[in-house]
Amino acid sequence: MATDSRSAEPASAPAAEAIGSAGFVHLVARADGDALAASGLLARALADRGTPFQVSVGPTVADRTERVRDRRAAADDVTVAIGAVDADATRLDTDDRPATLAALEAVRGLEASPDHVLALAGLVAAGVEPGAGESEWVLEAARTQGLVDRRPGVAVPTTDPVDGLAHSTRLRAPWSGDLSATRTALEELGVDLAAPDAFDSDAHRTIGSAVALDIVGDDEAVPAAAETVQRVLRPYATADAPFATIGGYADVLEATARTEPGTGAALAMGHDAREPALDAWREHGRRAHAALEAGSTGRYDGLFVVGVDDGPVEAVARIAAAYRSPESTVLAVADGEAAIATRGGEPLGATVEAVARELEEVGIEGVAYDGGRRRGYLRYDPGVDESTLIQIVRDRR
Template sequence: MSTEGRSVEPASAASTLESAGFVRLIARASGDALAASGLVASALEATETPFQVTVARTVAARSDRVHTPTHEDDVTVVVGTADAASDANDVVELATADRPATLVAVDLVRELDVTPDPVVALAGVVASGGDPGAGESEWLLETAREQGLLEQRPGVAIPTADPIDGLAHSTRLHAPWSGDRDATREALADAVDSDSTDFSADDHRAIGSLVAIDVVGADDEADAAAETIGRALRPYATPDGPFATLGGFADVLAATASAEPGTGVALAMGHDVREPALAAWREYGRRAHDALETASTGRYDGLFVVGIDDGPVDAVARLGAAYRSPEPAVLAISEGQSPSSNRTQSDDGTGEAAIATREADHLGATVEAVARELADRAPEADIEYDGSRRRGYLRFNPDVDDATIIAAVRELL
């Protein structure tokens, strides 16, 4: 039984970590979890506590690591759900059902008398689907602005100074030219000089207007696209950060969590891995947009199904829910016949599906129920899963037919 949902007590968790001889950090594959892991790892580094960070895609994979025998003074920190993790005294859980893992990590880091990096923390909040400065993150935004780490400007939230590169590969938006650099360059031709890297506020404003018009005006865009693209406009620039904007940073965290988790962990810890992280993000974004453009679709009451041959199902589901789906939830299914960017070599040939929703904040329990239902319907499915507030992931034997997966999701969503 998975255990996500209880709030961690920061003081108790800090006391546990302070007495640890070695800390194992085990994180789910999400931008939020990467940011949380990076904050805690940086704090452990500052307090000279040895540690190791691994990213595990499913609840089962994290549970296996949690229950692997360790030395007597080792402590395991789980950023995400793990089966029966609370049964062990040497396990600290950082993810809860109602808060970004990043904010839980911020509380823990402060209890360790370490100041969390506000830009990394805010990027994690954005990656979780939150707005920077909203609710509990307000003080983080104020701190970052007071320190000159963030400044709001017109334009679009992308990670690169080059708008063509940034817009073509972003998974925070979807337009007719997304995924194609040449098409993006042509779309921006009347707004910016493609050879320039220095843009004024008016230039950024023109880019933002053009992007909003193209996104909302596309023939196949859903009504929700206007609200979604609005959240990517007027970004917070990060003058001293590894990427051009806070939203762009969040986009790279989300991409590396699936495509290059080791690079993502290093990025969240503040190491200089900008170029490999951007390379992973570009490929991830290109393949996600290509998959969405060539996908088959089906509409059911409350659910929009997107079938792809290959691609990162998590990004396809998220983009579909934000920009394409007439229904509040999207199920993206990949047959898994070739390696996808969010699958390791040993997983080639495994079927994958992802669920994303615009409305619900409780998908973790729902995805677990879907996995159990699938296991009952198809015992040979070899189901593994993961779920957070608005995202879900399923891995299964590719012999399981799409109809079985769709039926299980429709019944429980």
């Protein structure tokens, strides 16, 4: 439910100051890859210090608020929110800056050593190119330690390119979501798919070039696809990490945050959760591409709408905005939930909160929402008329 005030504003003092002497820390995270990585960075620092902690992941402001309020805190307990909450908590991040960067500052304030590969994956999930802006030192540290190396190819989590490309939600090609079709497309390249660990630069380059051509040459691709696909080419390969590339790691974080948050949290904390995380990622990618393929579409002034019968609306909206939408803003609508995604970098928290308020004002029940960088999520009574939601979002865009 949308509320009239927010009591948990971003903390003026570093989060490290709030949790440095805590007896117990409750981390309550937004359900996306950036926030999941931030929670993992903090959790690892707390574990190194011997400070007990708990990580909770909530897909809406109301869900996170309930988790904070339901817990009986001791005098030396501290609750850190990664994402907005309507309760008494220390807010780690701000709406216009990746939570991963805020977590890195807190970890350094605790005099702990962050996992630079996890941090880079969180930044990519937040839409930040590794090494750009404030992240330059993170990439440099990872390179200095020999943790990452840029190479030709495509950013997927697995060494098997068929598996990685078919299930990735960071790209959209004619074969996306279909293992058999992906394999057929790659077999035509003359690359030995049975020995991906032996791929040299030429093999990776061949696959990357073919993927780019398939994406931009798709009849349904929009001009923006040519720019978007550049973000998944020439990936940062990892030397000793759960997944083959930084971009692939980010894709898994995004998938698990929405579908298997417990698995995602365990992964971010450094536990051995690679296989269940990959299983969740595969199912998430398959469903997202199938939903986009089968979905209905409508174009409005400044808004592209995708109607989804069954599928992860946030992933559908994100993929459509990147590769299929002639408009910069996409609304994906399913039964009782919707997602907003944009190609721009503006935060959507205020927009989705305003949409939630207006839905309540016209009598819609069960409204809950969340917003972050370039994404917004809504949950509501399934009986709501789709045209009502579309009109409200149009008015707010």
